Amino acid sequence: MNLPHELIRGAAEIEQTARGLRPHRLPTWVREQFPDGQLLSMQSQPSGVRIVFRTSATRLDLVTHPTRIDYPGAGRPRGRIDVYADGEPVARDVLGGGDRIEVDLATGRTGFHAGPAHTTTVSGLPAGRHRIEIWLPHNESIELVGLRADAPIEPDDAGRPxxxxxxxxxxxxxxxxxxxxxxxxxxxxxxxxxxxxxxxxxxxxxxxxxxxxxxxxxxxxxxxxxxxxxxxxxxxxxxxxxxxxxxxxxxxxxxxxxxxxxxxxxxxxxxxxxxxxxxxxxxxxxxxxxxxxxxxxxxxxxxxxxxxxxxxxxxxxxxxxxxxxxxxxxxxxxxxxxxxxxxxxxxxxxxxxxxxxxxxxxxxxxxxxxxxxxxxxxx
Incomplete structure (x- = not known):
């Protein structure tokens, strides 16, 4: 299913791309006013951004297309997706695939390497209706391609500060x-x-x-x-x-x-x-x-x-x-x-x-x- 915008928390804007939805942490006017490469890269990494909803599903499949910056020899780990049900961790998924921008720290040269989409699967969720919170990677940009579930998904309207x-x-x-x-x-x-x-x-x-x-x-x-x-x-x-x-x-x-x-x-x-x-x-x-x-x-x-x-x-x-x-x-x-x-x-x-x-x-x-x-x- 397409991901409803209202399920995405912690983003300033959601951009529609050819693949799906890309969360931005800064609004368009900032990105246009000051299109600094470092700032644009950092704001596109959805640190703190979550997908939040309620469902009685026992299985979820989130399809994403990540883009990461890779510094050979720097030992940077891949991004992860964390899933919580009613505040308790139920899954942690290390991203695979996606596009890779390689930056040589010694020379400054960059190269682009395309990769496939990634699917995060959560299965065996306990019976009953739960508040699901999916934390997106803090250190890789990501496009949200789709979310599948074996039961209806509804927005969470619980008020929090x-x-x-x-x-x-x-x-x-x-x-x-x-x-x-x-x-x-x-x-x-x-x-x-x-x-x-x-x-x-x-x-x-x-x-x-x-x-x-x-x-x-x-x-x-x-x-x-x-x-x-x-x-x-x-x-x-x-x-x-x-x-x-x-x-x-x-x-x-x-x-x-x-x-x-x-x-x-x-x-x-x-x-x-x-x-x-x-x-x-x-x-x-x-x-x-x-x-x-x-x-x-x-x-x-x-x-x-x-x-x-x-x-x-x-x-x-x-x-x-x-x-x-x-x-x-x-x-x-x-x-x-x-x-x-x-x-x-x-x-x-x-x-x-x-x-x-x-x-x-x-x-x-x-x-x-x-x-x-x-x-x-x-x-």
């Missing part, structure tokens, strides 16, 4: 193994929240168009995690960064004046704590099966306004203090989610992004902080 989150590649899910195990998904599943994930690898840069997207999105809760991309791009100085964040928050508040909003500073990342960017792939790690990142700036070089993670945490805390009149703005130090002790216990595999176990820990800590007790999203 809408949580819009924006962040970097860590929020996008880098180094997580499965789409339901990226840290925002872990937090959303624990809290019973409806996630719209605007974690965009390399693109948490306080861009005005992202603030407008959040401003215009339905939201009961909003969180914004800024800093690491600004440092590893070496894209701003202190003088431009602080006003940019003020403007970003002001734009969000134009559409959501009273919605609880959490401003999150960077997680701990040893290479950039006291060393500005740009960040770069360590050439010695290419072909090793695990690329690693390094900071290329000079340690301690902040006198002329260059940014490090320590500087950004200090400035974001000060910025939040100066906006104290906004009683629904909350500052969260990112090292509460992943700090130096966590880095010792669960080191960043590539020097920049947390591994699978750390994603679980970060998600659990954010859920506990934001959605329970007197947390900003629990009120």
């Amino acid at each position: 809408l949580w819009v989150h924006h962040g970097s590649s860590i929020s996008h899910g880098s180094n997580a193994l499965a789409p339901s195990e990226i840290w925002p998904a872990v937090a959303a599943r624990r809290a019973g929240a409806e996630l719209r994930n605007l974690g965009l690898g390399g693109n948490a840069l306080a861009d005005p168009f992202l603030a407008r997207v959040i401003r215009d999105a339905p939201a009961d809760h909003i969180s914004v995690k800024l800093g690491i991309n600004v440092v590893n791009l070496d894209g701003m100085r202190l003088r431009t960064f602080v006003p940019a964040v003020h403007g970003f928050l002001d734009t969000i508040r134009d559409g959501h004046p009273d919605v609880p909003l959490v401003l999150i500073s960077p997680l701990f990342c040893g290479i950039h704590e006291d060393t500005p960017g740009p960040g770069a792939i360590d050439p010695a790690s290419i072909g090793s099966g695990q690329v690693r990142f390094a900071a290329t700036g000079t340690p301690g070089d902040t006198a002329m306004g260059r940014l490090t993670l320590q500087v950004i945490r200090r400035e974001l805390r000060s910025l939040a203090d100066r906006r104290a009149a906004d009683k629904n703005l909350h500052y969260l130090d990112g090292t509460f989610l992943y700090g130096p002790d966590d880095a010792t216990e669960l080191p960043l595999p590539d020097g920049l992004h947390p591994g699978p176990e750390a994603h679980q820990r970060i998600g659990a800590r954010f859920a506990e902080y934001a959605f329970t007790g007197n947390g900003p999203f629990a009120r």
Whole structure:
């Protein structure tokens, strides 16, 4: 059967292609206004996007056509599809086939390799009517070709709080193994929240168009995690960064004046704590099966306004203090989610992004902080 658009959650738009439906996490006007290749690639990966419905079916077949970016020698795992029934995992399927865009990290050359569609089959579902949630891959683009079931499918109309989150590649899910195990998904599943994930690898840069997207999105809760991309791009100085964040928050508040909003500073990342960017792939790690990142700036070089993670945490805390009149703005130090002790216990595999176990820990800590007790999203 063709997949009804209303079953797809967490996307800005659904594009009709020759094969089926392609979810986009950013609207057309953004993609046309700023057609940056990296941004377009990241927004096309449906991190946090789900197919949600109710059914009494015992068998489901989801046909998809994935497209992945492959870096030979970098050891990147294939995307996966996770299936839950009434909140319990019932299937995890590693994608096969699909199209492959091969990028040589040493030379920058690219090549395109076409592949077949992929079918995810879920069988043996227990009797009764269930809420089914299919998490699409966070690290591969995908076209939804069709969904077959041995019983009728109906939209799920249960109301859940809408949580819009924006962040970097860590929020996008880098180094997580499965789409339901990226840290925002872990937090959303624990809290019973409806996630719209605007974690965009390399693109948490306080861009005005992202603030407008959040401003215009339905939201009961909003969180914004800024800093690491600004440092590893070496894209701003202190003088431009602080006003940019003020403007970003002001734009969000134009559409959501009273919605609880959490401003999150960077997680701990040893290479950039006291060393500005740009960040770069360590050439010695290419072909090793695990690329690693390094900071290329000079340690301690902040006198002329260059940014490090320590500087950004200090400035974001000060910025939040100066906006104290906004009683629904909350500052969260990112090292509460992943700090130096966590880095010792669960080191960043590539020097920049947390591994699978750390994603679980970060998600659990954010859920506990934001959605329970007197947390900003629990009120």
